[in-house]
Amino acid sequence: SEKRLVIFFERRNMLKKIHREGFTWKDSLFIHGLIVAAFFLGSQFLQGSLVDLFQGLLLGFGQDFAQAVGYYASFIAVWLIIIVFCLIVKSNRPILRSFWRGLKGNTVPRFLIGLLIGFGLNAISIGAAILHNDIQINWSGVTASFIIQFIIVFIAVMIQCGSEELLYRGYYFQRLRKGYKSPAFAILINPVIFLLAHVFNPGVKVLALVNIYLVGVVMSLMLYYFDSFWLVIAFHTAWNFSQNIIFGLPNSGIIQGFSIGKLDTDTASSSFFYDVDFGVEATGFTTILLIVLIIVFSLIIFKTKKKPTNIWEK
Numbered sequence: 001s002e003k004r005l006v007i008f009f010e011r012r013n014m015l016k017k018i019h020r021e022g023f024t025w026k027d028s029l030f031i032h033g034l035i036v037a038a039f040f041l042g043s044q045f046l047q048g049s050l051v052d053l054f055q056g057l058l059l060g061f062g063q064d065f066a067q068a069v070g071y072y073a074s075f076i077a078v079w080l081i082i083i084v085f086c087l088i089v090k091s092n093r094p095i096l097r098s099f100w101r102g103l104k105g106n107t108v109p110r111f112l113i114g115l116l117i118g119f120g121l122n123a124i125s126i127g128a129a130i131l132h133n134d135i136q137i138n139w140s141g142v143t144a145s146f147i148i149q150f151i152i153v154f155i156a157v158m159i160q161c162g163s164e165e166l167l168y169r170g171y172y173f174q175r176l177r178k179g180y181k182s183p184a185f186a187i188l189i190n191p192v193i194f195l196l197a198h199v200f201n202p203g204v205k206v207l208a209l210v211n212i213y214l215v216g217v218v219m220s221l222m223l224y225y226f227d228s229f230w231l232v233i234a235f236h237t238a239w240n241f242s243q244n245i246i247f248g249l250p251n252s253g254i255i256q257g258f259s260i261g262k263l264d265t266d267t268a269s270s271s272f273f274y275d276v277d278f279g280v281e282a283t284g285f286t287t288i289l290l291i292v293l294i295i296v297f298s299l300i301i302f303k304t305k306k307k308p309t310n311i312w313e314k
Contacts, residue, residue, distance in 0.1 A: 020181055026091075027179030033193050036172050039081050040197060043163075046077035064257030065149050068245070071256070072156035078163035082171060094311040095174050098229055099166070103309050105228030114222070114231035118238025125273070125280040125289060126247055134274035137247055137261040153245055153258060154237070161236035168194045168216065169223050169232050178312045183224055191216025202253035203277025211281050212252070214290035215239070221297040227308040243279055250279035 025031065055070035086092040100106060129135050142150075168190050176186035194216040195209050219232045243251040248259035255263075268276050275282035300306075 018180055018182065018185065020179060023179055027175070029176055029179070029189055032172055032175040036167050036193055039078060039085070039167055039171070043075070043077040043081050046080075047074040050074035050077055061149065062258075065153070068153050068256045068258040069156045072153070072160040075160040075163035078166060079159070082166050086171075092171075092175075095171055098174060098309075098311045099170060102311050103227050103229055105226045105308075106230045107228070110226055110228040111230045111234045113226070114228070114234025115238045117222075118235040119242050121289060121293070122239060122242040122247075122280070125283070125286050126243070126249065128285055129271075129274035129280060129283075132271060132273045134271045135249070135268050136264040138264060139261055142260065149258070150245070150260070154241060157241045157245065158233065158237045161240055162233045164194070164197075165219070165229065165233050165236055167197075169219055170229060173220060173223065174311060177310075187217060187220040187224060190220055198252055201278075203250065203275075203282075204253055205275075205278065205282055207284070207287065208253070208275070208278045208282035211283075211286050211290060214287065214294065215281075218290055218293050218297070221294065221301065224308055225297055225301050225306055227306075243281075250277070252281060253278045 019027070051070045051074045053070075054073050055066045058066035058069055083096065086096045094102065096102075126135075130137065172193060173186050173190045176189055177183065180186065191213045195213045198204060198209065198212050201208075219235060222235060223229065223232045240251050243249045244254070244256045245259050246261060248255075248261040248263045265276075268274070270276050271283075273283055273285045274280060280286050
């Protein structure tokens with residue numbers, strides 16, 4: 001019995017070291033992990049109706065266009081659920097402010113930096129696959145009407161990517177920052193649930209899940225360093241948009257019919273630079289790129305001793 005008491009108090013002291021003052025069970029990573037899962041699953045019911053609505057409204061502009069916009073724009077359901085939840089539960093209202101002016105880095109220049117990093121990272125990984133002759137991209141002509149559709153799809157992709165960021169780098173990351181002392185805890189833990197959301201994607205494999213986790217860490221580090229929720233939405237949007245819409249490649253195993261570039265699936269082959277089922281996200285080359293980014297951002301944060309906005313301060 002004495003040993004059990006010793007173990008109990010040792011565990012209690014250890015938890016005190018990682019928890020912030022005033023920590024309660026309501027701040028637990030498991031509780032908010034379940035809440036995020038509920039957001040994700042609950043939105044599925046609303047998304048089904050929204051997909052049909054958007055596709056029906058846009059079908060006259062082409063089936064591929066209507067399907068792409070319908071799929072991406074339906075994720076507005078996640079935005080609605082999270083915003084309503086945070087409005088109802090007063091203790092979560094600081095999270096809403098972090099989506100707008102609550103973070104000092106939510107500026108247009110940092111949004112553009114996010115786009116630049118996202119497009120740049122994909123240009124390197126996709127360019128390597130092209131140079132290695134793993135993929136061939138056929139480019140279709142671009143008309144004035146296509147440019148308008150291109151812009152609409154970009155906005156729709158931003159809605160979808162933003163919904164994931166609301167869940168993982170918005171709600172879950174900030175709740176972990178509230179409950180736990182070390183920023184590293186939030187940075188390393190929130191991508192786990194981001195990974196779990198992709199487990200059942202088409203063509204998924206172990207390396208794909210490793211890279212999804214790593215890109216989640218990258219986005220968490222960028223949120224922490226740049227103090228900008230807008231930047232991570234921009235990065236995520238550029239990441240998905242360049243793969244799916246610009247190059248016509250699988251994005252997390254999902255392919256859209258609407259794209260500028262068209263992948264020649266007959267000649268595509270898997271290698272260190274490309275995976276025919278999941279795209280560049282399931283490659284060793286992308287793993288290396290993401291690890292390099294993680295090291296760079298970690299060193300910069302350590303050197304500058306960056307302290308982002310604490311949204312929970314009264």
